[in-house]
Amino acid sequence: MCYSAQIEPDYHQYIKMFGAAMSLREFAELYWEHGGRELKAPMAIEAAFSDATTDGERRIQALIAETNALRATKLEQELFKQRARLVDADRVLATKATKAATESKRIASDKIDAAAHRLADLRRTTLKDSDSRIYPGWYAPVMIVRDGRRVIVPMRYRCRLPGWTEQTEREKPGSYNALRDSLNQAWRKLFGHNHGIVVVNRFYENVDRDGKKVVLEFDPAPAQQMLVACLWSRTPISDEPDLWSFAAITDEPPPEVAAAGHDRCMVPIKPENVDAWLNPNPSDLAAQYAILDDRERPYYEHRMAA
Secondary structure (H helix, E strand, C coil), X not given: CXXXXXXXXXXXXXXXXXXXXXXXXXHHXXXXXXXXXXXXXXXXXXXXXXXCCCHHHHHHHHHHXXXXXXXXXXXXXXXXXXHHXXXXXXXXHHHCCCHHHHXXXXXXXXXXXXXXXXXXXXXXCCCCHHHHEXXXXXXXXXXXXXXXXXXXEEEEECCCCCCCCHHHHHHCCCCCEEEHHXXXXXXXXXXXXXXXEEEEEEEEEEEEECCEEEEEEEEEECCCCEEEXXXXXXXXXXXXXXXXXXXXXXXXXXXXXXXXXXCCEECEECHHHHHHXXXXXXXXXXXXXXXXXXXXXXXXXXXXXX
16 A cells, blocks of 8 residues: 655646646635644645735635644644643652653653644745655645546545545545555446546555564656556535545556565556546446556665655
8 A cells, every 4th residue: 555655746737747727716625624623735735835826826825824823823832731731740750750740741742842843844934855745644636637627636645435424434544545456346436437646756655674664765767757546536525615535546566666565556657648547438447447557667766764
């Protein structure tokens, strides 16, 4: 399965590469919907709106700023709370070493470090490679065809399949990957109907090494932006904007990925197959399988992730 991936977060690049339009409504709803709640999205997605030039982009820029201000306030409140907790724990420990006070100090220290790190990230203006990385449950720009044109929609990287509820999702947390050999079974309501593409630069996997879990970074050689095949779903939610979500299609790994210790790999399709993939004929699934088989096959170099 694809544990994590470094994506192309800048919608301007999708427009440049594919002539796709940005779905401003869904980007705006993404921030309005969360309204200060924890939104998991790479910082680089937000940074792409820093040079807004249209009214729609400026609206999203304002929503991002509002959301980040709420985030900063919550983090500052958390820092104040945990620092007070740390002082209380130290006061107790100064007179008597107790298990409860020792544990309280440890928890407070960890939470202070985490909140301070997140607050520093909110205030940082220089992007890092990790700012373009997504994990299951995070949002990413996905290109689809809607009303006959290519559009970019922010979607959550964990698909809620048609008919699923939140409870179903919790029971089946691996729905961020759609296995090729189950496309006409578990994914039959989406395969041949809702196809998308997410642009990926590299991916990361958890593998076993000497009895320990380690994270490996896999980079295509030569370096390239991979057009990873996806399936997506749009779920109506009462009194809230629709939930857009997606899964990356994965298949048996090439030899070098298998040798590194992993049993799956994303499926990058060829540029000449983009139109056919984004406009599937549900009556001709064989043509869709053929696109997946006629994939790009870079060599994946790997190393321990930083």
